[in-house]
Amino acid sequence: MLNRTALEALTRRPLPFLRSAWPWRCAAYLVASAVPGAAVGLVAAAVLLLPKPVGVPAGVALLAAIVLPLARFERLRLRLVDAVPLPPVPRPWRRELGLAVMTLLALWWIDLVMVAFMVAGPVLLVLTPAVQPTVSTQAGIAASVAGVLLLPVAAYTVTAWGGGRGAMARAVLAPQGSELSEVLRSRARLVDAFETERRRIERDLHDGAQQRLVALSMTLGMARLDLPEGSEVARLIGLAHGEAKQALEELRELIRGVHAPILTDRGLVAAVRDVAGRSPVPVDVDLDVPSRLPAPVEVTAYYVISEALANVAKHSGAARASVTGRVERGTLVVEVRDDGAGGADPARGTGLTGLADRLSVVEGRLSLSSPAGGPTLLRVEIPCAW
Numbered sequence: 001m002l003n004r005t006a007l008e009a010l011t012r013r014p015l016p017f018l019r020s021a022w023p024w025r026c027a028a029y030l031v032a033s034a035v036p037g038a039a040v041g042l043v044a045a046a047v048l049l050l051p052k053p054v055g056v057p058a059g060v061a062l063l064a065a066i067v068l069p070l071a072r073f074e075r076l077r078l079r080l081v082d083a084v085p086l087p088p089v090p091r092p093w094r095r096e097l098g099l100a101v102m103t104l105l106a107l108w109w110i111d112l113v114m115v116a117f118m119v120a121g122p123v124l125l126v127l128t129p130a131v132q133p134t135v136s137t138q139a140g141i142a143a144s145v146a147g148v149l150l151l152p153v154a155a156y157t158v159t160a161w162g163g164g165r166g167a168m169a170r171a172v173l174a175p176q177g178s179e180l181s182e183v184l185r186s187r188a189r190l191v192d193a194f195e196t197e198r199r200r201i202e203r204d205l206h207d208g209a210q211q212r213l214v215a216l217s218m219t220l221g222m223a224r225l226d227l228p229e230g231s232e233v234a235r236l237i238g239l240a241h242g243e244a245k246q247a248l249e250e251l252r253e254l255i256r257g258v259h260a261p262i263l264t265d266r267g268l269v270a271a272v273r274d275v276a277g278r279s280p281v282p283v284d285v286d287l288d289v290p291s292r293l294p295a296p297v298e299v300t301a302y303y304v305i306s307e308a309l310a311n312v313a314k315h316s317g318a319a320r321a322s323v324t325g326r327v328e329r330g331t332l333v334v335e336v337r338d339d340g341a342g343g344a345d346p347a348r349g350t351g352l353t354g355l356a357d358r359l360s361v362v363e364g365r366l367s368l369s370s371p372a373g374g375p376t377l378l379r380v381e382i383p384c385a386w
Contacts, residue, residue, distance in 0.1 A: 006081040006163030010156070023155035026162025027119055029080040033111035035073060036103045039066045067104075071096035074103060075173060081166035086174045099172045111165065118157045122150040217244040267291060268298045272323055275306050280313050281338070284322040289332065297332055297382050300362050301325075304355050308336040308378050316340025316376060327384060334380045342374035 009022040017023075043066070047059035075086070075096055089095065124131065125147025129140035220241040227234040263271035269287045276283035292298070305323055312321045318340030325334040344352065356366045364382040 004083045006159050006166060010159055010163065014152070017159075018152055018155055023159050025080045026159045027115060029077060029162045029166065030111040030115045030158065032073075032077050032080075033103070033108040036070055036100075036108040037112060039070060040104055040108065042066070063104075067097060067100050070103070071100035074099045074169060078166055078169050078173070081162045082170055084170075086170070089174055092173070095173045099169055102172070107165070111161075114158065114161050118154040118161075122147045122154050125150065213244060213247055217241060220244055263298060263302050268293060268301055268325075271298075271302050272305055272325075275302075275309060276323060279309050279321070281309075281316075281318055282320050283309060284320070287323065287325040287334075289325055289327055293327075293332065293384060296362050297384055300358060300364065301332060301334055301380065301382055303358060304366075304380050305334060305336060307355055311344075312336070312338045312340065312376075315344070316342075316374075318374075318376075330384050332380075332382045332384055334382075336378040336380075337375060339375050341372075342370045342376050343372045344368060344370035344376055 006022050006026050009017060009020060012020070043059045043063050046062050047055045049055070050058050071093070078086075125143045128135060128143035128147070129137075132140070135143070220237055224234060224237045224241060227237060262274050268289060269285075272287060273285050276285045293301075309321065309323070312318050316338045318338035321336065321338040323334065323336050325332065327333075352366070352368065359366050359380065359382065362382055364380060367379040367381075368377070369379075370376040
């Protein structure tokens, strides 16, 4: 399993973890805090050693000169414990400066103390016979054994602190909300690209294959008129003419499924009435919305309503359904009701989950009420600010 952060590496089995580079990378990450520690030392030396009228201004100037490079250094060394790329955020230099200030004030010495206790301590115990020759042989061996036993503990502790320190740095440089926003923007771009491709396919089918089938159907119809009634050739031409008309009808249904031209030309109300008119279950439509809504809102609402009515026809056993919709305080609210058997459950299929996923792209919400025995109510809310 490929681990991209130190905290993920901690979840591995002990031997693979101890053999990996993560403990060493975390130790290097913490030892790198000697750089901001040296910066603090330089500022302190400037303030204390220079004459008083000059020391404080010199220390402030030196600190201002150090902070910007240190901010960049903090972002770069984060890669030692967190290999996940940071998402773009507005004005990243502000967050980098904030992390640099936190490091200068407190974090650098905590990192170094952790390394000193968790790494230098066990190493010194292991080297006790060499660094303290006056200690008895038995005591030296015991200390060395204790040091060896503490090394795995040190590896886990250093990795845990390094991973936690890296997670804190990431939270400052790229808060979770910014990553979520970027994911949502990415999903919205994918949906827009998908809708553009759907429209291209619909246009190609409408202007290409459909026109050819229309021409073929007309040609077969004209050829049939010139043949004697009751002849075998006329019968075959008639069959071919019927097949061509059936294929044309199926192609038109496919085109409407790929993208409804009526939605683009006349808006959501007309498109929903068209879907309701083709539904095998009678559907009452009461949509009171502006003539045109933003394109993402119309496309999403049409998709959800179409899928909901298809589910009513396939699974509900309903005798009648209704679609109502209003724009309330800048939000399109649509309700699809049916008098069927109810019992709709998102856990038993991907249809309702897919609708919720589609709505989440435009920050919409889906609510479902479907008790056993019915009725079923599907409520959709889509913000119109797009």
